[in-house]
Amino acid sequence: MSAGGPAGRSGAHGPLRGREPFPDAARRALADTQLRQNLARATRTIRARRAEVVGEVPDWEALREAGRAIRAEATQRLPELLETLEAQVVARGGTVHWARDAAEATRVVVNCVQATGAREVLKVKSMTTQEIGLNTALERAGIRPVETDLAELIVQLAGDTPSHIVVPAIHRNREEIRQLFRQHLPEAPAALGDDPQELAAVARRHLRQKFLRAPVAISGVNFAVAETGTLVVVESEGNGRMCLTLPSTLVTVMGIEKVIPRWRDLDVLLQLLPRSATGERMNPYTSMWTGVTPGDGPQTFHLVLVDGGRSRALADPIGREALRCIRCSACLNVCPVFERVGGHAYGSVYPGPIGAILTPQLTGRPGDRVTGSLPFASTLCGACLDACPVLIDIPQLLVHLRGVARAGARQGRRPPSPSTLAMGAAAWVMADGSRLGWAGRAARLGRRLPAAGLPPLARWLRTRDLPTPPPETFRAWWARTRRGRS
Amino acid sequence: MEAAAGHARAIRPPARRAIPDGGPRSAATRVTRIRVALLATCLVDTLFPDVGRATVRLLERLGVDVDFPSGQACCGQMHVNAGYPEQALAIIRNHVAAFSGAELVVAPSGSCVGAVRHQQARVARQAGDLALARDAEALAARTLELTELLVDVLAIEDVGARFPHRVTYHPTCHALRLLRVGDRPRRLLSRVRGLELVELGDAEVCCGFGGTFSVANPDVSAAMLGDKLSRVLATGAEVVTAVDVSCLMHIAGGLSRLRTGVRAMHLAEILATTGDGP
Ligand code: SF4
Numbered sequence: 001m002s003a004g005g006p007a008g009r010s011g012a013h014g015p016l017r018g019r020e021p022f023p024d025a026a027r028r029a030l031a032d033t034q035l036r037q038n039l040a041r042a043t044r045t046i047r048a049r050r051a052e053v054v055g056e057v058p059d060w061e062a063l064r065e066a067g068r069a070i071r072a073e074a075t076q077r078l079p080e081l082l083e084t085l086e087a088q089v090v091a092r093g094g095t096v097h098w099a100r101d102a103a104e105a106t107r108v109v110v111n112c113v114q115a116t117g118a119r120e121v122l123k124v125k126s127m128t129t130q131e132i133g134l135n136t137a138l139e140r141a142g143i144r145p146v147e148t149d150l151a152e153l154i155v156q157l158a159g160d161t162p163s164h165i166v167v168p169a170i171h172r173n174r175e176e177i178r179q180l181f182r183q184h185l186p187e188a189p190a191a192l193g194d195d196p197q198e199l200a201a202v203a204r205r206h207l208r209q210k211f212l213r214a215p216v217a218i219s220g221v222n223f224a225v226a227e228t229g230t231l232v233v234v235e236s237e238g239n240g241r242m243c244l245t246l247p248s249t250l251v252t253v254m255g256i257e258k259v260i261p262r263w264r265d266l267d268v269l270l271q272l273l274p275r276s277a278t279g280e281r282m283n284p285y286t287s288m289w290t291g292v293t294p295g296d297g298p299q300t301f302h303l304v305l306v307d308g309g310r311s312r313a314l315a316d317p318i319g320r321e322a323l324r325c326i327r328c329s330a331c332l333n334v335c336p337v338f339e340r341v342g343g344h345a346y347g348s349v350y351p352g353p354i355g356a357i358l359t360p361q362l363t364g365r366p367g368d369r370v371t372g373s374l375p376f377a378s379t380l381c382g383a384c385l386d387a388c389p390v391l392i393d394i395p396q397l398l399v400h401l402r403g404v405a406r407a408g409a410r411q412g413r414r415p416p417s418p419s420t421l422a423m424g425a426a427a428w429v430m431a432d433g434s435r436l437g438w439a440g441r442a443a444r445l446g447r448r449l450p451a452a453g454l455p456p457l458a459r460w461l462r463t464r465d466l467p468t469p470p471p472e473t474f475r476a477w478w479a480r481t482r483r484g485r486s
Numbered sequence: 487m488e489a490a491a492g493h494a495r496a497i498r499p500p501a502r503r504a505i506p507d508g509g510p511r512s513a514a515t516r517v518t519r520i521r522v523a524l525l526a527t528c529l530v531d532t533l534f535p536d537v538g539r540a541t542v543r544l545l546e547r548l549g550v551d552v553d554f555p556s557g558q559a560c561c562g563q564m565h566v567n568a569g570y571p572e573q574a575l576a577i578i579r580n581h582v583a584a585f586s587g588a589e590l591v592v593a594p595s596g597s598c599v600g601a602v603r604h605q606q607a608r609v610a611r612q613a614g615d616l617a618l619a620r621d622a623e624a625l626a627a628r629t630l631e632l633t634e635l636l637v638d639v640l641a642i643e644d645v646g647a648r649f650p651h652r653v654t655y656h657p658t659c660h661a662l663r664l665l666r667v668g669d670r671p672r673r674l675l676s677r678v679r680g681l682e683l684v685e686l687g688d689a690e691v692c693c694g695f696g697g698t699f700s701v702a703n704p705d706v707s708a709a710m711l712g713d714k715l716s717r718v719l720a721t722g723a724e725v726v727t728a729v730d731v732s733c734l735m736h737i738a739g740g741l742s743r744l745r746t747g748v749r750a751m752h753l754a755e756i757l758a759t760t761g762d763g764p
Contacts, residue, residue: 036709474539
């Protein structure tokens with residue numbers, strides 16, 4: 001990531017804002033046939049696995065409803081829960097820091113690391129640290145972040161950005177990964193094959209050295225239990241567990257919305273998350289820790305609570321639903337748009353349907369031409385809502401944020417844009433039966449759609465024909481044949 | 487795709503309420519006739535009148551009296567989904583007024599009924615027009631998609647149609663996920679004489695239309711359409727059918743550009759065909 005710092009500010013690109021609006025970025029991505037193949041294969045596999053393990057749970061719908069209720073309660077009671085969490089973590093020997101935005105959060109983390117004198121830190125896979133551009137900030141301070149999640153390592157070695165929330169290297173295939181390892185990892189043998197086991201083994205040899213040496217690890221969390229102060233990380237590889245237990249200092253960065261009220265809420269959420277995320281009944285590693293345990297694990301523990309636009313999102317009674325998200329990425333895997341363009345086209349570390357509703361809210365610039373294009377990157381087919389384990393009505397939020405984006409773009413703009421005028425004219429016609437009847441007759445006279453001459457339709461017409469208006473509208477037929485009847 | 491998401495809970499068609507005599511198997515034997523107001527939809531009215539005429543022909547053949555309230559224009563979905571809820575408000579107000587006198591409303595469109603049931607009242611409420619929201623809610627409860635009317639209210643699956651062709655069915659997203667029409671269209675199709683129903687691969691994947699999406703994101707839309715078309719062609723069907731003319735217009739636009747010879751037809755057109763006459 002070349003531009004860290006406050007996400008989305010001043011129109012610069014960064015972790016939450018790409019360089020171009022979605023339609024342009026998507027066009028570029030679509031041209032990459034290798035990418036489309038990689039994505040189609042990977043999402044199809046995850047979809048099938050998820051469908052299987054979700055299908056075998058008899059009370060899946062009840063579980064989703066319970067998950068929804070827990071997450072809704074958490075967002076409703078957020079300030080109070082965060083204070084309880086802080087009190088619990090402090091009572092158990094941890095230090096809690098509050099950060100308003102990415103700049104504050106990265107400064108806190110860099111300070112924590114510098115206090116130890118470490119020049120290299122281990123990183124557990126974490127979306128929040130990607131969101132705040134932490135790696136860039138660490139590098140600027142002369143500290144080397146080492147990603148320990150296999151996929152994050154691949155992304156880091158390639159100088160790339162993640163393209164998926166759970167599977168950050170989903171855009172890469174085995175052969176591409178083999179080449180990366182051959183190039184960058186001294187442990188890779190010359191005859192390295194592209195077998196997943198073999199690739200994982202090389203990465204493991206590479207990382208083991210680091211686990212035993214590094215004094216500091218940085219992690220995110222999946223959940224933070226307010227009543228006990230317990231933090232939870234779920235993962236598949238066990239590398240996270242190494243990072244959470246071997247170093248003497250642990251710095252954990254979390255978005256404030258990750259808090260949940262009670263310990264027993266994990267019962268529901270730890271069933272929903274792995275099935276929705278990776279299609280596993282249970283994830284192989286679930287690490288939980290509460291403050292500091294003398295003589296066991298990290299002896300210094302910092303928790304950094306990041307707002308990063310979340311309080312602002314919370315103030316929107318409709319938009320706030322997005323804060324329920326548990327980052328399982330089921331909505332990405334079922335999204336037909338995501339499947340075709342991949343995560344990079346969204347220009348945000350949060351791609352896909354959830355990214356399209358979360359990103360503009362976190363940046364707080366809904367009218368921006370780049371992030372404001374994201375809520376429009378959906379056909380509203382509803383597959384995301386069907387898949388979401390906490391019942392976030394993503395289509396409804398997309399529609400809501402489209403309105404917010406239009407209003408944002410209108411601000412300070414006179415006269416209104418051509419599309420606003422066109423939609424206004426259409427609304428005038430469509431709000432009255434006789435006007436619509438008149439428009440239908442007018443269209444028939446031209447025998448072509450009145451809209452066919454508009455420039456946006458040129459790309460439509462490249463691959464599709466438009467229907468020809470019929471000789472007689474339905475309304476006219478009814479009036480001609482039924483007048484005086486019934 | 488697992489069934490029943492949250493938004494499905496709100497959907498309860500006013501089943502049988504309209505049938506004073508308890509719902510006999512055949513509408514023709516019914517003593518009290520059912521009267522429905524046709525919500526033609528703006529697309530059917532202006533671009534696909536054949537679908538409207540087929541719907542009327544089908545319903546009248548089944549003994550239903552059909553009205554066409556001439557004040558109707560559009561449900562407002564396009565404006566809401568494009569991010570212009572304020573402009574949609576007048577459209578919704580007109581829609582609710584146009585059907586205020588109707589006891590039961592039917593539309594040959596999953597998408598428009600989806601908007602009536604899940605969008606109109608919400609938009610009105612968000613605009614602060616609570617009276618309109620209440621009226622819209624009441625109207626939503628009396629509005630049915632065509633296959634819901636046939637299967638749930640009329641309790642008819644064999645509509646007496648004859649259509650000797652190989653047909654594949656594309657479940658449109660709003661009919662599938664907003665209305666949960668489920669297998670109603672397939673059940674109706676499977677009783678059509680001479681019709682061979684072939685299953686569409688990846689049927690539940692969106693065709694890429696999405697209203698203004700296809701204009702705002704034409705390339706992604708075209709890529710999705712391309713995949714849908716290859717699935718349709720792989721079935722060897724002569725006709726692809728659905729319950730929404732919007733998606734069919736998109737699919738037909740692609741089929742026609744590729745000169746495939748495969749036709750896109752609304753389900754109502756197939757069900758209206760008897761083999762004797764038009
Ligand atoms: S929105 Fe729902 S499906 Fe998507 S990542 Fe969040 S929890 Fe998962």
